[in-house]
Amino acid sequence: MKVLVLGANGQVGTELVRRLPERLHADVVPVTRSGDWEGQPCETADLSEPEALGGLIERVKPDAVVNAAAYTAVDKAESEAELAMRINGEAPGAIAKACADHGIPFVHYSTDYVFGGDADRPYLPEDATAPAGIYGLSKLAGEQAVQSAGGDVRILRNAWVYGLHGSNFLRTMLRLADRAELGVVDDQIGSPTPAWLIAEVTAAMLRQGFRGQRTHHVVAGGQTSWAGFADAIFDQAVAGGLIDARPAVKRITTADYPTPAKRPAYSVLSTESLKSEFSLKLPGWDECLKMTFNSDALQQAQSIQ
Numbered sequence: 001m002k003v004l005v006l007g008a009n010g011q012v013g014t015e016l017v018r019r020l021p022e023r024l025h026a027d028v029v030p031v032t033r034s035g036d037w038e039g040q041p042c043e044t045a046d047l048s049e050p051e052a053l054g055g056l057i058e059r060v061k062p063d064a065v066v067n068a069a070a071y072t073a074v075d076k077a078e079s080e081a082e083l084a085m086r087i088n089g090e091a092p093g094a095i096a097k098a099c100a101d102h103g104i105p106f107v108h109y110s111t112d113y114v115f116g117g118d119a120d121r122p123y124l125p126e127d128a129t130a131p132a133g134i135y136g137l138s139k140l141a142g143e144q145a146v147q148s149a150g151g152d153v154r155i156l157r158n159a160w161v162y163g164l165h166g167s168n169f170l171r172t173m174l175r176l177a178d179r180a181e182l183g184v185v186d187d188q189i190g191s192p193t194p195a196w197l198i199a200e201v202t203a204a205m206l207r208q209g210f211r212g213q214r215t216h217h218v219v220a221g222g223q224t225s226w227a228g229f230a231d232a233i234f235d236q237a238v239a240g241g242l243i244d245a246r247p248a249v250k251r252i253t254t255a256d257y258p259t260p261a262k263r264p265a266y267s268v269l270s271t272e273s274l275k276s277e278f279s280l281k282l283p284g285w286d287e288c289l290k291m292t293f294n295s296d297a298l299q300q301a302q303s304i305q
């Protein structure tokens with residue numbers, strides 16, 4: 001089996017390229033914007049030029065395609081709408097079309113930010129979308145483009161993705177760990193989800209196979225606020241000896257922390273449809289955070305079985 005992974009230098013892409021060979025006994029073809037994956041030369045693709053993507057898939061002839069590339073700078077997207085729309089909104093449609101034409105199963109990722117954030121129970125995949133910003137709008141356009149292309153597709157909506165590598169909230173908190181106090185918003189609620197969990201779920205799905213089109217949610221269990229997540233990160237980092245002392249987390253409101261993009265107040269996602277289709281379980285977010293600091297890949301893999 002040969003799996004093409006787009007966005008191989010990202011948080012999720014890195015975990016996919018590391019884990020898929022063993023989990024699927026597959027050859028993984030990493031694709032990056034720069035043509036470099038962890039110091040080795042690899043295939044390139046620029047998602048801001050969607051026209052070229054079909055040619056790549058025809059040339060490589062993979063047995064499955066996973067798209068982990070995206071424009072993920074939520075605030076910057078507000079001033080780069082056209083670029084975000086090409087990368088997140090258009091390119092996934094071109095990839096899906098090539099996959100559908102050649103009968104190749106396709107896994108694509110989306111986000112909790114497609115929702116408006118005013119629900120009072122976890123969002124179901126089929127609930128009405130209402131993105132509050134350009135990033136969410138562009139990701140929703142990508143979902144729709146993928147769906148129109150047909151073929152065998154699973155769209156996986158993730159949320160609050162983090163890891164020890166890449167650009168994410170956990171790494172931001174560790175960078176700011178020498179402060180005495182940090183103000184962190186306490187009125188945005190979601191489920192912090194490690195990149196490794198998304199990669200493990202993707203491996204399990206590809207191993208089992210799938211037909212037709214469905215959208216699922218892939219997040220760790222439970223919910224917290226960004227402030228709650230920050231507290232847990234500092235607790236774990238102290239326990240693991242990564243930092244000596246930790247800042248006090250001051251709970252603030254969204255209004256106290258103005259940003260260019262509006263973010264959903266509540267984006268807890270129901271994962272029932274995913275767990276039932278693929279007979280998986282998903283550990284709680286706090287358990288996942290511990291497993292992330294432990295970096296025990298075997299324990300991580302077993303946690304969804």
Ligand SMILES: NC(=O)C1=CN([C@@H]2O[C@H](COP(=O)(O)OP(=O)(O)OC[C@H]3O[C@@H](n4cnc5c(N)ncnc54)[C@H](OP(=O)(O)O)[C@@H]3O)[C@@H](O)[C@H]2O)C=CC1
Pocket residue numbers: 007008009010011012013032033034045046047048067068069070071072087109110111112139157158159160161162166167195
């Ligand atoms: N991060 C998060 O909190 C969340 C992410 N998601 C979704 O999950 C998926 C994976 O996200 P994650 O791994 O966190 O993202 P990252 O931001 O870590 O990685 C995204 C990757 O996409 C690549 N990329 C960006 N623009 C282009 C382009 N024009 N051409 C080719 N590659 C490009 C980047 O390349 P380069 O390394 O060269 O910059 C980067 O490696 C995405 O679909 C994202 O929307 C959903 C919810 C939350």
Ligand SMILES: Cc1cn([C@H]2C[C@H](O)[C@@H](COP(=O)(O)OP(=O)(O)O[C@H]3O[C@@H](C)C(=O)[C@@H](O)[C@H]3O)O2)c(=O)[nH]c1=O
Pocket residue numbers: 072073074111112113158159160161168169172182183184185188226257259263
């Ligand atoms: C750094 C920092 C952030 N915050 C707030 C701002 C924001 O509301 C929240 C999270 O900030 P970030 O910029 O890390 O998160 P953000 O980039 O909005 O994260 C999102 O990324 C995209 C790609 C997604 O798809 C989402 O699921 C989500 O993970 O924390 C503080 O309150 N204090 C701080 O010191």
Ligand SMILES: [Mg+2]
Pocket residue numbers: 072073074
């Ligand atoms: Mg961010």
